[in-house]
Amino acid sequence: MRTALCELVGVRYPVVQTGMGYVSGPELTAATAAAGGLGILAGATLSPVELRDAIRAVRERTDAPFGVNLRGDAPDVVERGELLVREGVRVASFALAPRERVVRRLKDAGLIVVPSVGARRHAEKVAAWGVDAVVVQGAEGGGHTGAVPTSILVPQVVDAVDLPVIAAGGFRDGRGLVAALAQGAAGIAMGTRFLLTSDSTVPDAVKAEYLRRGVDGTVVTRVLDGVPQRVLRTELVERLLRERAPARAWRSVRAASAFHRASDIPWPDMVREGLAMRRGQGLGWSQVLMAANTPMMLRASMVEGRTDLGTLASGQVAGVIDDLPSCKELIERVVAEAEAVLARLAG
Incomplete structure (x- = not known):
């Protein structure tokens, strides 16, 4: 089970727990790392001080390698990368790839840079910039996702780039x-x-929402932040899909104000991020406003347990999950099953 990923980041098994906002806290990250996988701490929804404290909380729980997920378009992404170096974090992951100059700055600082991509051309671009590995997410994945299924996208990218x-x-x-x-x-x-998993701090009522869904229980929509995003099809999501643009814009203005208070991100920085989103993703102002919904709606569900107020990012795989093992039990099960399959194929 040792692969190039294991050698690159120093983990025992080639299994990564992704950096999910308000989900991948110190508890889940440390539990994954201690079990031999690569735990990724969600740093994009934390202030710099909160991020430092969360990294140290992981360190108190395990001495195994782990990573931190950052926002590639955050104004302070380089400073956050330098914080990771000071705190001894090995891996900087990104849900969306940062710019080339950011990649080079972080690598010069000694970090292993691992962005996520949803298309072959994006993988080729970041590979040319010198990233160390790429996470390639197919259409089945939760949160922001593309349209190409995993079974087609992964071999396509493998053939296109020479990195893990x-x-x-x-x-x-x-x-x-x-x-x-x-x-x-x-x-x-x-x-x-x-x-x-049992190590996830997501409220039990929210986990129950996932467990009761079938494989058709998700929907991909742009109404949350202007970018395709796969979420559970809840009553709130159904209402947003029916809601007219002015109502969604007003909801977003209120959400932006709440996110400003919760994150300590200055208004000028939020405006600059909005302008960057307009340029980088071609969003209109109403869509930029909608993007303010995502952090606060995630917090409402994943922290406060308010499924009536928050969105639930989810992969289609939720429809075939029916238990809540610990991270240790999950990773050991995955590895044992993989070894059994390989033995059967060899036999």
Whole structure:
């Protein structure tokens, strides 16, 4: 089970727990790392001081390697990267790839840079910039996602770049790990599967919402922040899908104000981020305003347990998950299943 991913980041197993906002806190990250996988602490929703404290909280729980997820378009992304170096974090991951100059600054500071991509051309671009590995998420994945299924996208990227590829989107067990390795990947990344563990601090009522869903219980929509995002099809999401643009814009203005108070991000920085989103993703102002919904709606559900007020990012794999193991039990099960599949194939 040792692959190029294991050698790169120093973990025992080629299994990654993704950095999910308000989900991947110190508890889940440390539990994954201690079990031999690569835990990723969600840093994008934390202030710099909170991020420093969260990193130290992981360190208090385990001495195993782990990573931190950052926002590639954050105004202080380089400073946050330098914080990771000072605190001894090995890996900086990104849900969306940062700019080339940011990649080079972080690598010069000694970090292993691992962005997520959803298209071959994006993987080729960041590979040329010198990133160390890429997480390749197919359409089945939760949160922001593309349109190409994992089974098509992963081998396409593997053939295009000469660096470790981590497959994401639709993985939950050892069969998936073997399939990813057969396609040339160096490991798998799982978000929803780790959210649904006993080590996850997500409220029990929210976990129950995931567990009762079928494979058709998610929807991909742009109404949350202007970018395609896969979430559980809840009553709130259904209401947002029916809501007219002015009502969504007003909701977003209020959400932006709440996020400003909760995150300590200055208004000028939030405006600059909005302008960057307009340029980088081609969003209109109403869509930029909608983007303010995401952090506060995630917090409402994943922290406060308010499924009536918050969104629930989810991969389609939630429809075939029916238990809540610990991270240790999950990773050991995945590895044992993978070894059994490989033995059967060899026999």
